[in-house]
Amino acid sequence: KQEVTQIPAALSVPEGENLVLNCSFTDSAIYNLQWFRQDPGKGLTSLLLIQSSQREQTSGRLNASLDKSSGRSTLYIAASQPGDSATYLCAVADGGATNKLIFGTGTLLAVQP
Amino acid sequence: NAGVTQTPKFQVLKTGQSMTLQCAQDMNHNSMYWYRQDPGMGLRLIYYSASEGTTDKGEVPNGYNVSRLNKREFSLRLESAAPSQTSVYFCASSWEGTNTGELFFGEGSRLTVL
Numbered sequence: 001k002q003e004v005t006q007i008p009a010a011l012s013v014p015e016g017e018n019l020v021l022n023c024s025f026t027d028s029a030i031y032n033l034q035w036f037r038q039d040p041g042k043g044l045t046s047l048l049l050i051q052s053s054q055r056e057q058t059s060g061r062l063n064a065s066l067d068k069s070s071g072r073s074t075l076y077i078a079a080s081q082p083g084d085s086a087t088y089l090c091a092v093a094d095g096g097a098t099n100k101l102i103f104g105t106g107t108l109l110a111v112q113p
Numbered sequence: 114n115a116g117v118t119q120t121p122k123f124q125v126l127k128t129g130q131s132m133t134l135q136c137a138q139d140m141n142h143n144s145m146y147w148y149r150q151d152p153g154m155g156l157r158l159i160y161y162s163a164s165e166g167t168t169d170k171g172e173v174p175n176g177y178n179v180s181r182l183n184k185r186e187f188s189l190r191l192e193s194a195a196p197s198q199t200s201v202y203f204c205a206s207s208w209e210g211t212n213t214g215e216l217f218f219g220e221g222s223r224l225t226v227l
Contacts, residue, residue, distance in 0.1 A: 004155075032214045043117075043203060043218040044156075051214075089155070093214055100146075100171065101216065103156040 002027045004092055006104035013080055014112050021075040021107045023090035028068045031093035034101065035064050035075050038087045047088075048075070080111045115139050119204050119219035126194045126226045134189040134222050136204030144207045145187035146171075146216070147179060149200040156203065162187055163209070194226045 003026045013019050023033070032051045036044040048057045048064040050073070056065040063076040073090055087108045091101040117138045126132055138145065147159040158171030162181040176198060178190045187206075191198060204219045 034214070034216065036218075041221075043220045044205075044216075046215050046217065049215050091156075091216075100158055100161060101156075105153065105155040 002030075002092060002094060002102045004090060004102050004104040006088075006090060006107050008107060009105070010108040010110075012110040012112060015080060015082060017080050017111075018076070018078050019080055019109075021077070021088050021090075021109070023073040023075070023104055025071045025073075025092050025102075028071055030068065033064075033066055033073050033090060033092050035062075035073075036089045036091065038089060038106070040086075044089065077109075080109075082111050082113045085109055085111050117204055117206055117217050117219035119202075119222050121222060122220065123223050124225070126191075126224065128195060128226060130194050131190065131192050132194065132224075133191075134202055134204075134224075135186070136188065136219060137186045138204075138206040138217070139185065140206060140208065140217065141184070142206035142208045142217070143184070144209050145181065146205040146207075147177075147187070147189045148203045148205065149173065150203060150221075151200050159189065159202075191224075194224075196226045198224065199226045200224060 005024045034049045035047045038044045050066040061078040066073045087106040089106040091103040094100045120135045146161040148156040150156045160179040162168045165184045180188045202222045205216045207216045
């Protein structure tokens, strides 16, 4: 059974720092991996999607990498801002066409001004 | 752009009552999903619909039923609500045909069962 783990559960950094969020998964047979952002009381917003054949994706100050063989993904946030404060979740697709996602429990990020 | 719309946003039920959560998407997506989110457990898939006319169980389907009414709408029904079903429910959709797999979520429906 696929399991997704995110460490740390919470992270606090001063504004301007570069930071890395980690995601690990137990079964390397994935269809894709997605990173989401969730603000308090809100739904999830897709940040980056990495297909199983890709190694990384970039969007603005965000860069996500994928290493299927080791079962790991990282989300790199450059020059963090207070507006980046949110919970970040990673999720892996189980390899089927239905694109079911298995979610980690998230990392709560606080960027201090 | 509306995206994925869920109603109601908040609901309080008594044990044994029934209710239906509604979800509609305007992105012409083929696949739709219902997740629940609980503290410390992340999001778990309840049911999904790969295409209009099909539904399948996810990880935690007990106590729920779904209907894919048409391509746009996917509803989740609680026939006899239990306190264990207190949660935040999210509907999501994706466009399978383009092989992107990106999921779009609604704002959530917060359900409390007393």
